Amino acid sequence: MATTQSTPVRAGASAVPYGHVIVSEKWRGTELAQLLQGKVNLMFEDGLGLVDFHLPQRACILYISETDLVSGNEFKRRLVRFRKASNLRGIVLAERTRLSDQYYSPVQNFVVLELGMTLLPVTNRSEAAQLIFHLIQERSREGGSNPFIGKKRCHLSEASILQTVQRIPAVGRVKALQLLHHFPSIQELSNASLRDLEAVVGRGFASNIHSFFTQT
Amino acid sequence: TGGPCILADSREISSGPEVITYLRTTHGVRVDICSLGGCDYIVSNRLSVERKSQSEFSNSANRSKLVERIKHLRSMFERVCLIVEKDRVKPGETSRLFQRTKYYDSTLSSLISAGVQVLFSSSQEETAALLKELVSLEQRKNTGITVPTQVSGHKQEVLNFYLSIPNVSYITALNLCHHVPSVSQITNSSVEEIVSKGNVSKQKAEEIYCYLHYVFDPKMLQPSDKRKQSVV
Numbered sequence: 001m002a003t004t005q006s007t008p009v010r011a012g013a014s015a016v017p018y019g020h021v022i023v024s025e026k027w028r029g030t031e032l033a034q035l036l037q038g039k040v041n042l043m044f045e046d047g048l049g050l051v052d053f054h055l056p057q058r059a060c061i062l063y064i065s066e067t068d069l070v071s072g073n074e075f076k077r078r079l080v081r082f083r084k085a086s087n088l089r090g091i092v093l094a095e096r097t098r099l100s101d102q103y104y105s106p107v108q109n110f111v112v113l114e115l116g117m118t119l120l121p122v123t124n125r126s127e128a129a130q131l132i133f134h135l136i137q138e139r140s141r142e143g144g145s146n147p148f149i150g151k152k153r154c155h156l157s158e159a160s161i162l163q164t165v166q167r168i169p170a171v172g173r174v175k176a177l178q179l180l181h182h183f184p185s186i187q188e189l190s191n192a193s194l195r196d197l198e199a200v201v202g203r204g205f206a207s208n209i210h211s212f213f214t215q216t
Numbered sequence: 217t218g219g220p221c222i223l224a225d226s227r228e229i230s231s232g233p234e235v236i237t238y239l240r241t242t243h244g245v246r247v248d249i250c251s252l253g254g255c256d257y258i259v260s261n262r263l264s265v266e267r268k269s270q271s272e273f274s275n276s277a278n279r280s281k282l283v284e285r286i287k288h289l290r291s292m293f294e295r296v297c298l299i300v301e302k303d304r305v306k307p308g309e310t311s312r313l314f315q316r317t318k319y320y321d322s323t324l325s326s327l328i329s330a331g332v333q334v335l336f337s338s339s340q341e342e343t344a345a346l347l348k349e350l351v352s353l354e355q356r357k358n359t360g361i362t363v364p365t366q367v368s369g370h371k372q373e374v375l376n377f378y379l380s381i382p383n384v385s386y387i388t389a390l391n392l393c394h395h396v397p398s399v400s401q402i403t404n405s406s407v408e409e410i411v412s413k414g415n416v417s418k419q420k421a422e423e424i425y426c427y428l429h430y431v432f433d434p435k436m437l438q439p440s441d442k443r444k445q446s447v448v
Contacts, residue, residue, distance in 0.1 A: 091328065105342060112335060113349050118328050121336060123316075131321045138325035147283045148290065148330035157382075157427070158436040164380040169373055180432045187428045190403040212377075215370055216397035 008049045008085035009060075017041075018140035021132070022054040035129035040136050050082045053132060056139040059089040061132065069100040069107065076110060083115050091135065093128055096121035161186065168212050175201055179209070189213075220245045220351040221361040222259055223386060225252040232267060238344030245348055248365040250386060253379075254288055257347060258387045260354035260361060261415040262294035267343060271303050276319040286332060292385040294417055297333040297350065301343050359415070361387060363394040374399055381427055383420075391415045403428045 016022055020041040027033045028044050036042060048054070053061040062082060068075040082090055092111050096104045104121060111119040122128040138146070164186060165176040182200050183189035190213040197206035224236055224247050239245040252258065257265040266289060272278055289296045327334055337343040354360050367375050371393055378389035395413040396402050405413065410421035 104336075105338075108335060109349060112333065113353060118334070120324060120328075120334070127316055130316070130318070131324070134318070134321040134325040135328075138322065138329050146326050146329055148286045148326055148332065150283075150287065157430055158432060158434070159438065160380070160382050160427075161430060161432050162437070164377065167373070167377040167380050177434065181434065184432045185429050187403045190400040212370075212373065213400040213403070214398050 008081050009051055009088065010045070010048050010054075016054050016056045018056050019136065020056065021136055022048070024048040024052050027052065030125075032125045032129050032132075035126055036132060039133050050078050050085070051088075054088075055091075055136055057089075059091060059135070059139055060086075061135070062090060062092050063128070064092060064094040064107075066095040066097050066100045069094060069096075069103045079111060079115060079117070083117065090117045092117055092119045093122055093131065094119060095123070095128075097123055165189065168209055170205065170208050175205065220348070220355055221365070222247050222257055222347060222351055223250050223252060223361065223365060224248070225256050226250065228256055228267070232340055232343070234340035235267070235344045235347070238341050239347060243344060243348040245351060250365065252386050254285065255292070255385070258361070258385065259297075259347065259350050260357075260359040261387055261391065262359050262417075263297060263350065263354055264289050264293045264295070264385070265297045265299060265347060265350065267299050267301060269301055269303050270314060273298075273300050273323075274314070274317065274320045276317070279319070279323070282323070286327070286330070290330070290332075291383045292388075294420075295333070296331075297335060298327065299335045299337050299343050299346060301337040302339065304340070363390050365390060367393060378402075381424060383423060388414045388416055388420070 020043060021036070022043050022045050023033060023036075025044050025046045025048075033042060050062065051060045052063040055061065062079065064075050079090075079092065094100075094104065094107060094111075108119055111117050120131060122131055161180070162173070162176055165171060165179060166173060168176075171179070178200055179189055179197075182196070183192050189209075192210075194206055194210045197209055200206075201209070220243075222239065222245055226249050228236060229249060236247050236249075239247050255264045256267045259265055266285065268282075273282070286296065286298070324334065335346050337346055351360065367390070375389050375393050377399065378384060378392050379386065381389075392402055392414050396405075402410070402413065405425075407418065407421045407425050410416065410424050411418055414421065414424070416424070
């Protein structure tokens with residue numbers, strides 16, 4: 001415990017190779033470690049302090065057991081100390097079982113909303129092993145393969161702009177194209193004088209369009 | 217004004233009526249129903265919340281739908297939160313045992329890597345409580361919704377105009393609508409002015425600025441646009 005006090009998070013543990021996980025010595029020989037063995041490369045180390053697992057790409061896992069959840073506030077102090085001591089991405093795994101279920105919701109408010117960390121529920125150690133495996137996999141993939149990050153939708157700007165101009169009341173596709181032919185950007189169109197507009201679309205439309213842009 | 221406010225998509229009336237009721241009655245949150253087009257709740261100028269039932273979320277057949285939706289939200293909002301809500305058990309039914317799959321774990325892992333905040337809820341009542349917490353947090357950070365959410369007449373037309381700008385959210389369009397007297401003032405604004413008028417990030421303001429200044433070239437129109445514009 002004394003070492004935990006002095007070094008809450010081990011320095012240097014932020015560079016974990018892909019497909020590897022640094023595991024706190026206290027997990028050696030446990031069911032969870034055995035379940036992970038063979039799927040990923042485990043490296044046991046002493047003195048990880050508050051952290052249970054270090055993952056690639058500066059993420060780490062803090063594990064909250066069913067007993068921790070039920071027995072109260074000790075784990076909260078641990079999380080707060082972690083948050084103050086480290087800028088690693090903290091992922092908290094909590095055992096949400098029938099016994100600890102009632103504690104989950106306030107813990108979620110505390111961990112996610114107050115501390116700004118991630119909290120994921122598991123019902124037992126084997127689910128935890130599965131999830132840890134996927135978290136490591138996700139962080140070991142080549143950049144850009146996260147489906148949710150992937151390239152932004154490439155919008156066809158021309159088509160979008162045509163749509164935007166058609167949102168001006170009484171302007172349809174034909175009028176929009178005529179306008180863009182003479183005033184090729186929305187900014188230019190918005191600054192067109194009444195006289196310039198009249199030359200393109202006639203008096204009635206021109207005053208509509210002009211007032212759309214300038215009306216306050 | 218000044219109280220917490222959330223925008224809810226009109227589809228939430230049927231899919232999560234209790235969420236809205238609890239927000240209004242228990243938590244005193246103003247919930248305004250709008251057609252948000254592809255987003256369940258807007259909680260602040262920067263945060264949108266997507267609500268998914270656990271069965272919907274964990275079914276891999278919905279993968280591409282989920283991916284599209286989250287990508288869409290990420291392109292519009294600085295922050296995206298996903299609430300995974302337990303399915304309601306109908307009277308006379310026993311709750312189905314939830315089977316955790318590879319798909320479930322890998323989807324969660326990807327979402328977290330992408331910076332999406334994931335929350336778990338056991339009911340519509342709890343979802344409402346979570347939304348209330350989120351809206352309070354955002355208010356404390358001065359990002360809460362402060363503009364009127366109902367518009368009409370000319371303002372409605374202007375709102376629709378702003379909404380057609382790619383990746384501009386409903387709340388950003390509303391902010392622009394209310395903070396700037398005329399459209400031409402926005403089209404002639406600097407990036408910094410768009411930041412303050414739209415309550416958006418610098419990056420988003422730059423996107424908007426570029427769009428307003430983009431020079432249209434009719435030759436670049438795809439043949440498919442000839443009929444109806446569709447995003448590919």
